[in-house]
Amino acid sequence: MTDHAADVVVRLDGIGLSHDRGRSFILRHVDLEIRRGEFVALLGPSGVGKSTLLRVIMGLVPPSEGQVILQSPATTAHRPTAMVFQDAKLMPWRSVVRNVELGLEGLGLDAARRRARAMAALELVGLADMADRWPRQLSGGQRQRVGVARALTVEPDLLLMDEPFGALDAITRNALQLELLRIHERTHATVLFVTHDLEEALTLADRIIVLEGHPAGVRGDFLVGPRPRDHAAPPMRAMAERMKLLIAGEEDPGVVAAYWQASEI
Amino acid sequence: MKLNRSAMLRPMLGGLGLILLFGGWEAAIRFGLVPFGLLPAPSSLGPAWLDELHNGAWLQAIRDSLTHYLTGLVIGSVTGAVMGLLCGAVPVLDALLSGVVRVLRPIPGLAWVPFAILWFGLNTAGATFVIAISVFWINFYAAYGAVHAIDPDLYEVAASFGHGGFWARMRTVVIPGSAPGLLAGLRTGLGQAWMSVVAAELFGVPGIGARMMQASSLLATDLVVVYMLTMALLYALTDMLFMMVRRRLMGWQG
Numbered sequence: 001m002t003d004h005a006a007d008v009v010v011r012l013d014g015i016g017l018s019h020d021r022g023r024s025f026i027l028r029h030v031d032l033e034i035r036r037g038e039f040v041a042l043l044g045p046s047g048v049g050k051s052t053l054l055r056v057i058m059g060l061v062p063p064s065e066g067q068v069i070l071q072s073p074a075t076t077a078h079r080p081t082a083m084v085f086q087d088a089k090l091m092p093w094r095s096v097v098r099n100v101e102l103g104l105e106g107l108g109l110d111a112a113r114r115r116a117r118a119m120a121a122l123e124l125v126g127l128a129d130m131a132d133r134w135p136r137q138l139s140g141g142q143r144q145r146v147g148v149a150r151a152l153t154v155e156p157d158l159l160l161m162d163e164p165f166g167a168l169d170a171i172t173r174n175a176l177q178l179e180l181l182r183i184h185e186r187t188h189a190t191v192l193f194v195t196h197d198l199e200e201a202l203t204l205a206d207r208i209i210v211l212e213g214h215p216a217g218v219r220g221d222f223l224v225g226p227r228p229r230d231h232a233a234p235p236m237r238a239m240a241e242r243m244k245l246l247i248a249g250e251e252d253p254g255v256v257a258a259y260w261q262a263s264e265i
Numbered sequence: 266m267k268l269n270r271s272a273m274l275r276p277m278l279g280g281l282g283l284i285l286l287f288g289g290w291e292a293a294i295r296f297g298l299v300p301f302g303l304l305p306a307p308s309s310l311g312p313a314w315l316d317e318l319h320n321g322a323w324l325q326a327i328r329d330s331l332t333h334y335l336t337g338l339v340i341g342s343v344t345g346a347v348m349g350l351l352c353g354a355v356p357v358l359d360a361l362l363s364g365v366v367r368v369l370r371p372i373p374g375l376a377w378v379p380f381a382i383l384w385f386g387l388n389t390a391g392a393t394f395v396i397a398i399s400v401f402w403i404n405f406y407a408a409y410g411a412v413h414a415i416d417p418d419l420y421e422v423a424a425s426f427g428h429g430g431f432w433a434r435m436r437t438v439v440i441p442g443s444a445p446g447l448l449a450g451l452r453t454g455l456g457q458a459w460m461s462v463v464a465a466e467l468f469g470v471p472g473i474g475a476r477m478m479q480a481s482s483l484l485a486t487d488l489v490v491v492y493m494l495t496m497a498l499l500y501a502l503t504d505m506l507f508m509m510v511r512r513r514l515m516g517w518q519g
Contacts, residue, residue, distance in 0.1 A: 058425055083425045089418050093441040093517045102437070103426035134517045154426070 007035045009071055009157050009190045015056060016065030016215070017049070025215035027053055030066070032209065032218060034158065039184055039191045041205035043198065045247055049216040050194040054160045057192070058083060072157045077107040082151035084161040088143040090135040096146055097122065097131035103154040121153035122146070124183060141172035148180070152187065161193040165200070177203055198243055202231055210246045220246045305487035310494070313487040322476060327495065330462050330472035333389060334499075337396025337465070338458045345401035345454075346447055349408025354439045366405075374399030375464045382468065392465035392472065399461040400454040407450020411443035445518060448511050455507055459500045 015030035026049045034040050042050050055061040057068055058081050072080035082103060090099045100118035109117070122128045125145040135143055144164055151159055165173040181204060184191060195201050201208045202224060210220035222239055230236060287307045293299050294306045305313070317323040352359040352366075374395050385391035419438050423429065428437040466474025473492050480488035 055421075060421060060424055079427060081425070083422075085418070085422060087418075089416070089422045091419060091422070091438070091441070093444065095517075102423070102428070105437075106427045106433075136517070150426070 008033050009036050009038075010034050010057060010192075011069040012057070012066065013069060014066035015053070015063045015068065017052060017056060017061065018064045022064065025064075027056070027063075027217070028065075028215035029217050030211075034190060034192060036190055037188045039204060039206045040193065041201035041208045042192060042194045042211055043201045043208050043243065043247065044196065044211035044216065046196050048211055048213075050196075050211055051162050053211065053216075054083065054162050054192065054194055057081065057158070058160060070157065076155065077104075077109055078155040078157070079103060079107070080156060081158045081160055082154045082156035084144075084147045084151045084159070084164040086163045087167055088135075088140075088147040090143055090146055090150075092135050094135075095131070096127065096133050096135065096138070099135065099146055100150045100153055102150060107154070117153050118149070121149035124152060124186070125149045125179070139172075140168055141176060144168065144176060145179075148183070152183070152189065157190060159189045159191045161191060163194050163196070166195070166197075180204065198240060198247070199231070201243075202229065202236065202240065208243065210243055212247055212249050302484070302486070305490055309487045310491055313485070314491045317488060317491060323491075323495070326471070326473045326476045326492070327499070329389075329470075330466065330474070331499070333392040333396055333465060333470070333472055334458055334462050336389070337393040337461070338400055338454060340393065341397035341400030341458070342404045342451055342454055344397070345404030346408045346450065348401075349405040349410075349450075350412060350435070350439060350443060350447075352405075353409045353412025353443070354435065370402060374461050378465075378468055381465075387469045389470065392462075392470040395465035396458050396461040400458050403454045403457055404447070404450045407446050407453070408443060411446020411450075412439055414446060415439070415442040445515060448515065452504065452507055452511075455503050456500060459496055459503075463496070 010033070012030050012032040015027055016025055017027040018025045030053065042053065044050050052061065056063050057070075059068070070080050090096075091102070094102070097115065097118050100121055101114045104114040104117055119128060119131060122131055125148050127142060127145055127149065130138065130142065130146075135146070138146065147164065151161075165176050168176065177200065183189070193201075193204060205224055208220075208222040208224060209218055210222075211217070212219045220243065222243065224239070225235070231240070290304070291307045294304060314323065348362075352362055377395055377398055381391040381394045385394055415438060419442065420434060423434055423437045428434060462472065463474035463477065466472040467478055469475060473496060477489050477492045480486075480492070
């Protein structure tokens with residue numbers, strides 16, 4: 001992993017987080033690098049601190065130790081990070097397109113440019129014809145697509161997704177996963193996707209980071225093979241088994257910083 | 266329950282209820298069921314109103330009261346809503362004022378009349394003050410409650426999309442999010458303010474309330490009822506106007 005430094009979008013350097021001035025830690029010694037265009041899944045059991053780590057990366061929660069270094073070229077009107085939340089969290093008093101415009105306000109764009117960019121993002125998620133609806137008029141899956149559009153339209157260097165499909169039914173969830181992959185192929189966005197679902201991580205990600213422990217830290221870092229993927233193929237199965245052990249905390253955490261390639265197992 | 270299904274039936278029944286009230290009332294007086302002088306006959310209200318209209322007192326009273334009403338309403342609503350929003354959005358301010366609010370809240374607007382006279386005199390300002398106080402609390406609590414009813418996660422959403430500062434939060438979350446509660450408070454205040462108008466004018470500031478006091482001291486009960494109905498009409502008008510504005514503003518609530 002000695003790639004060119006310019007390729008790294010975000011680097012976490014010994015991140016630690018404590019809510020009681022260092023007596024106990026939620027996160028500790030978290031080191032991580034994500035490179036441009038990567039689709040990374042952050043996998044771990046519920047409540048381990050995955051969402052908290054996203055908030056640290058976003059700057060919503062200041063870390064107690066270490067630092068987050070975000071490479072954000074100061075070129076176009078964009079934001080360094082954007083988040084897709086678990087329940088979409090649209091503002092009910094804004095129309096769909098005005099919800100998408102939320103992150104564009106304050107970027108120095110005039111109203112027409114904002115509208116054009118928001119509409120382009122809605123087009124991308126297939127909801128351009130819903131632009132003037134109110135959030136309450138949309139289904140759960142549609143609301144979450146608006147949440148994705150709202151994040152994409154600010155062209156973030158790093159797109160953070162906090163279990164975005166966790167609250168959806170299986171069919172909608174599957175459709176949105178495929179759609180997210182299609183969008184990723186088109187936009188080459190750098191994605192950090194939090195999930196506690198191993199299958200979801202294997203479907204979506206190029207790389208899977210396992211977060212586990214008290215305090216939580218990176219317990220495994222896996223590169224998943226090329227698509228299309230056969231989850232039943234022996235190398236994938238072996239990798240999945242290994243991840244399951246790590247998530248359950250039964251594997252020796254000595255594998256930190258070990259890189260696993262599906263083809264190598 | 267079937268009756269509710271028809272949209273036309275409800276207002277028609279409402280009208281029928283009114284006709285029954287006034288018809289029964291007229292009949293009770295005609296048949297001598299009510300001792301003389303206790304109640305004016307509905308049929309005497311029209312002439313009484315025409316007299317009052319022709320001598321100019323009716324329009325003058327309405328003009329005076331509307332002035333008190335509108336200024337008191339605007340001052341009380343704006344200050345109440347702003348204070349309520351700020352207390353709802355700023356925990357330190359909320360804590361700081363919690364004791365003050367507890368002391369002042371139970372004091373009814375009418376109890377301030379002695380001070381209103383002392384500070385402002387028997388004039389428009391005094392009446393406005395009393396009305397504003399009663400409207401203030403309604404809007405204060407409506408705004409305060411509305412801010413607390415906002416999904417707290419939306420502050421995080423706003424912050425993560427670049428609206429993390431105090432004013433940005435007020436603009437993107439607090440004010441639009443509390444709008445339904447604010448408007449509900451405003452509407453309650455619209456009614457409460459009319460009630461306070463009478464109270465505020467009873468101590469001698471010219472207007473509908475003062476005119477009612479004059480009429481009642483002359484035992485002109487028909488005139489008292491004329492002004493009662495005048496207030497009902499004015500309230501209905503203000504409420505209707507308000508609901509028209511509300512429908513335009515609150516499309517998202519459906």
